[in-house]
Amino acid sequence: MRKTIEIIRSPAAMMACSAELKAKGMRLGLVPTMGCLHDGHLSLIRLLDGHCDVKMASIFVNPTQFGPNEDFQKYPRSEARDLRLLESVGCEIAYCPSAADVYADDFTSFVEVGPIADRLCGHFRPGHFRGVATIVLKLFNATRCDAAVFGLKDYQQAVVIRRMVKDLDLNVELLFGETAREADGLAMSSRNSYLSQEERQRAAAIPQALETARTMAEKGESNVERIIYSARNVLLNSQIDSIQYLEIVDPESLEPLPKIDRCGLIVLAVYVGKTRLIDNVLIGPAGRGKPLIANIV
Amino acid sequence: MRKTIEIIRSPAAMMACSAELKAKGMRLGLVPTMGCLHDGHLSLIRLLDGHCDVKMASIFVNPTQFGPNEDFQKYPRSEARDLRLLESVGCEIAYCPSAADVYADDFTSFVEVGPIADRLCGHFRPGHFRGVATIVLKLFNATRCDAAVFGLKDYQQAVVIRRMVKDLDLNVELLFGETAREADGLAMSSRNSYLSQEERQRAAAIPQALETARTMAEKGESNVERIIYSARNVLLNSQIDSIQYLEIVDPESLEPLPKIDRCGLIVLAVYVGKTRLIDNVLIGPAGRGKPLIANIV
Numbered sequence: 371m372r373k374t375i376e377i378i379r380s381p382a383a384m385m386a387c388s389a390e391l392k393a394k395g396m397r398l399g400l401v402p403t404m405g406c407l408h409d410g411h412l413s414l415i416r417l418l419d420g421h422c423d424v425k426m427a428s429i430f431v432n433p434t435q436f437g438p439n440e441d442f443q444k445y446p447r448s449e450a451r452d453l454r455l456l457e458s459v460g461c462e463i464a465y466c467p468s469a470a471d472v473y474a475d476d477f478t479s480f481v482e483v484g485p486i487a488d489r490l491c492g493h494f495r496p497g498h499f500r501g502v503a504t505i506v507l508k509l510f511n512a513t514r515c516d517a518a519v520f521g522l523k524d525y526q527q528a529v530v531i532r533r534m535v536k537d538l539d540l541n542v543e544l545l546f547g548e549t550a551r552e553a554d555g556l557a558m559s560s561r562n563s564y565l566s567q568e569e570r571q572r573a574a575a576i577p578q579a580l581e582t583a584r585t586m587a588e589k590g591e592s593n594v595e596r597i598i599y600s601a602r603n604v605l606l607n608s609q610i611d612s613i614q615y616l617e618i619v620d621p622e623s624l625e626p627l628p629k630i631d632r633c634g635l636i637v638l639a640v641y642v643g644k645t646r647l648i649d650n651v652l653i654g655p656a657g658r659g660k661p662l663i664a665n666i667v
Numbered sequence: 668m669r670k671t672i673e674i675i676r677s678p679a680a681m682m683a684c685s686a687e688l689k690a691k692g693m694r695l696g697l698v699p700t701m702g703c704l705h706d707g708h709l710s711l712i713r714l715l716d717g718h719c720d721v722k723m724a725s726i727f728v729n730p731t732q733f734g735p736n737e738d739f740q741k742y743p744r745s746e747a748r749d750l751r752l753l754e755s756v757g758c759e760i761a762y763c764p765s766a767a768d769v770y771a772d773d774f775t776s777f778v779e780v781g782p783i784a785d786r787l788c789g790h791f792r793p794g795h796f797r798g799v800a801t802i803v804l805k806l807f808n809a810t811r812c813d814a815a816v817f818g819l820k821d822y823q824q825a826v827v828i829r830r831m832v833k834d835l836d837l838n839v840e841l842l843f844g845e846t847a848r849e850a851d852g853l854a855m856s857s858r859n860s861y862l863s864q865e866e867r868q869r870a871a872a873i874p875q876a877l878e879t880a881r882t883m884a885e886k887g888e889s890n891v892e893r894i895i896y897s898a899r900n901v902l903l904n905s906q907i908d909s910i911q912y913l914e915i916v917d918p919e920s921l922e923p924l925p926k927i928d929r930c931g932l933i934v935l936a937v938y939v940g941k942t943r944l945i946d947n948v949l950i951g952p953a954g955r956g957k958p959l960i961a962n963i964v
Binding site (some may be wrong): 537 | 671678686690692740771774775776777778779780781782783796800801804805808809811830831834835836838951
């Protein structure tokens, strides 16, 4: 019989719990989440199998990674359901601290990971990756995890965290999970719950645009402008409300790729109604073997 | 018979060593240093007694905490002597990495601790405490230390690190050591070796100025301007070349203290010749009990 998930509510309690487990020689694995879990999250928990003795998830809607006009207040919360889902995939510990405990009134320290956090989402969400890097470091420290999993739907986040782990000697094994998708290809996201039925239908154009780009590159199209033009047309023809960015970049540096002569990453952020959605896929010439992403998975 | 100190040269080797010790249930203590050790450093190592099972020191002249026109290149190095001294006080592990191993070519991540790092030395050495916080975090991570000691001669550094440890959930016990002084009161510092014999004599005015301030406050002088005026006179009369700052601040916030009605900290940075020296002492009305510094020691 599966044992009941243990819920930990404060950094101090988490530190005490992880110290106890580490003293027993346990290897700890963590999936940081903002809750409102979907199958994508659960697949990340499963990725921990074989990489740790105890599977943990955190549920924390992190205020420091939201901008002043973003959706922190309305971000969906569903803790009771989340805990049942975590339990169903063998997660033994749920770290669910309060914002007041995570960020004391006199809190002032942040991690800045440098230029890789300034492009794409970082450009349109100033301070976002500073907030992400800082909370992830705090979660790593409080849980003392040996392994952690992040989803590749948030590709730039994955690269930012990999940068931080390397630069700050964190000694945490990073695992990255492929983007989980709905039947029509839309990337799973807690924010999909914001979409009306009509918006949800239009949102299917996002994976279609990315698939158009992927197919063109696979068939030998190397001209970035032509691929972007076609992908953009798919979005606009489906009345995606606005495109915040749509770029083909180097999967390592996230700098614009001038020509598809090797693996690239097509990344986008769009608005469907008032909902901002992001997605990405790796693209490249056929037969060029495993893409660079192999380095980060 | 005392065993030979173990010298570790890379972050990867340090992580492997600390993982092994932690797996044995050892509690690890660290004194981070930039080498060129003096009795002040050795007293910090001794402070670890009773707080850990294994005493470690790091020797690393950290480039990221020096400004472009500062003394990184000429900062004194004396590793062989340092290792003998560490061994003499029971230090079992010396972590002495190379700058190239600590900072890979693609390194870009830093910790910023916020406003407390912007005043006093932070104002005159932009980026200094960013470099200090970042290297200390890296040293904590590589060594996985449970306790760490810092000297109060670098008072602002102590406050900055305490801030970082609290904000980032570091779970490291901090210990702070009183400033070690020469017979004439000059605070021990590796940089004292820069002083000519004549400069060294003039430098004695630094502790005299601080002692003047301390005595005035103890006798009931509460006017900050009058105390600063007297301390400044002691420095100028002894031909201290220039005063970079001389302030009385709150020992917790490092904000200027308007009136000595409670414990304060008189802090200064001065140039003796081309050598920049810092020092500080707690001052306050007599009979006001243990100063606020008790919170950080």
